[in-house]
Amino acid sequence: MQLEAYQIADHNNxxxxxxxxxxxxxxxxxxxxxxxxxxxxxxxxxxxSWALGTGGTRFGRFPGGGEPRSxxxxxxxxxxxxxxxxxxxxxxxxxPWDIPKDGEAxxxxxxxxxxxxxxxxxxxFQDQPDQxxxxxxxxxxxxxxxxxxxxxxxxxxxxxHGVALGSNSLTVWLSDGxxxxxxxxxxxxxxxxxxxxxxxxxxxxxxxxxxxxxxFVEYKAFEPNFYSMTVGDWGSSLLFANKLGPKAYTLVDLxxxxxxxxxxxxxxxxxxxxxxxGFHFNDSKYGDDDLTVGSIxxxxxxxxxxxxxxxxxxxxxxxxxDLGWMIDASHNVKxxxxxxxxxxxxxxxxxxxxxxxxxxxxxxAREANDVVRAQEILQEAFRTDVRPLVAEARRRAxxxxxxxxxxxxxxxxxxxxxxxxxxxxxxxx
Ligand code: LRH
Ligand code: MN
Ligand code: MN
Numbered sequence: 001m002q003l004e005a006y007q008i009a010d011h012n013n014x015x016x017x018x019x020x021x022x023x024x025x026x027x028x029x030x031x032x033x034x035x036x037x038x039x040x041x042x043x044x045x046x047x048x049s050w051a052l053g054t055g056g057t058r059f060g061r062f063p064g065g066g067e068p069r070s071x072x073x074x075x076x077x078x079x080x081x082x083x084x085x086x087x088x089x090x091x092x093x094x095x096p097w098d099i100p101k102d103g104e105a106x107x108x109x110x111x112x113x114x115x116x117x118x119x120x121x122x123x124x125f126q127d128q129p130d131q132x133x134x135x136x137x138x139x140x141x142x143x144x145x146x147x148x149x150x151x152x153x154x155x156x157x158x159x160x161h162g163v164a165l166g167s168n169s170l171t172v173w174l175s176d177g178x179x180x181x182x183x184x185x186x187x188x189x190x191x192x193x194x195x196x197x198x199x200x201x202x203x204x205x206x207x208x209x210x211x212x213x214x215x216f217v218e219y220k221a222f223e224p225n226f227y228s229m230t231v232g233d234w235g236s237s238l239l240f241a242n243k244l245g246p247k248a249y250t251l252v253d254l255x256x257x258x259x260x261x262x263x264x265x266x267x268x269x270x271x272x273x274x275x276x277x278g279f280h281f282n283d284s285k286y287g288d289d290d291l292t293v294g295s296i297x298x299x300x301x302x303x304x305x306x307x308x309x310x311x312x313x314x315x316x317x318x319x320x321x322d323l324g325w326m327i328d329a330s331h332n333v334k335x336x337x338x339x340x341x342x343x344x345x346x347x348x349x350x351x352x353x354x355x356x357x358x359x360x361x362x363x364x365a366r367e368a369n370d371v372v373r374a375q376e377i378l379q380e381a382f383r384t385d386v387r388p389l390v391a392e393a394r395r396r397a398x399x400x401x402x403x404x405x406x407x408x409x410x411x412x413x414x415x416x417x418x419x420x421x422x423x424x425x426x427x428x429x
Pocket of ligand 3: 253255256288328
């Protein structure tokens with residue numbers, strides 16, 4: 001299904017007066033309000049194809065109906081999100097869950113919704129039915145060269161799909177590691193993984209520099225291996241990225257840390273080193289919970305954006321284009337599209353709040369060891385209600401003032417169930 005422009009216009013008209021009232025208050029209060037609105041318009045967040053169906057846990061899955069049954073329907077769902085918020089202009093695919101049969105056709109379908117392809121994800125953490133060798137004991141780290149080769153070839157295949165779709169990055173997340181002490185020689189596992197990654201890195205296309213291909217090395221502290229993960233933290237990811245070369249970067253998934261890790265500090269240092277590639281946004285209370293962004297620790301998200309803006313501005317980086325902004329969240333109890341609308345909005349709010357930080361004053365407070373003032377400066381920005389600015393950015397870009405409200409008013413889920421049926425299971429997790 002597709003949204004019509006008049007549906008958004010009707011919705012916005014009804015809300016316009018109340019919106020304008022709140023907006024004028026905040027544009028008077030906030031000196032750089034116009035800049036913030038413009039930056040929000042430019043800022044796009046990629047939707048993961050695997051979040052469009054109801055996620056499950058290993059204990060169960062409760063499909064919600066009307067879920068996309070094909071790559072085309074996944075693209076159509078992201079098109080819907082983008083029509084509502086004008087901020088989800090990209091999709092991130094996972095291979096083989098989303099193999100495009102005809103790259104050109106898929107690329108133009110996506111373009112018809114105003115979407116581009118963000119990072120391509122490879123999958124060597126599951127065995128596929130037609131796969132000759134098993135990843136039970138790892139993929140790129142495997143003791144058997146033939147298994148490593150199979151995993152390398154899969155990654156090269158994924159790059160090729162990405163080239164056909166106009167993507168320019170590959171995210172490699174490995175479940176490789178060990179479950180018990182003694183099982184793995186850590187050093188050999190690292191060296192084998194590095195050798196394998198080098199072969200994949202060598203297959204990254206060289207396009208002369210207009211949109212150079214990047215490889216993102218995503219780390220994760222635990223799960224599915226519970227004693228060691230071969231790319232277990234930002235230290236090991238950074239080691240790989242540094243050894244691989246300038247096209248390799250670390251990818252930070254917010255849920256992939258040990259409890260209470262200071263993610264904002266990790267982000268600051270990776271940026272300083274020029275090795276931060278991008279994000280998988282989500283939230284968590286315990287582990288890799290993949291909960292809606294900003295639902296548990298919104299202040300942490302704000303602090304991360306605070307470091308991002310500081311570090312990116314120092315390096316003259318473009319906020320919208322120089323890092324990969326992706327969501328990686330999905331779960332059991334919400335409508336996946338509603339959940340994604342919430343996640344995108346949470347990211348925009350944190351970004352907008354971080355743009356309000358008075359950086360000169362913050363540095364001054366730091367240099368004067370004025371701890372209280374420094375904290376006040378950050379919390380002043382965090383406690384500002386930037387929702388009218390985010391809504392205004394959406395409105396100006398052609399989206400809805402309140403995407404979630406409109407999603408419900410238009411009965412979009414019921415329409416999707418009508419089109420696709422009640423018992424749909426999206427491919428993926
Ligand atoms: C691993 C992970 C990784 C995978 C995705 C499905 O936990 O975060 O990014 O590709 O989940
Ligand atoms: Mn992830
Ligand atoms: Mn994860």
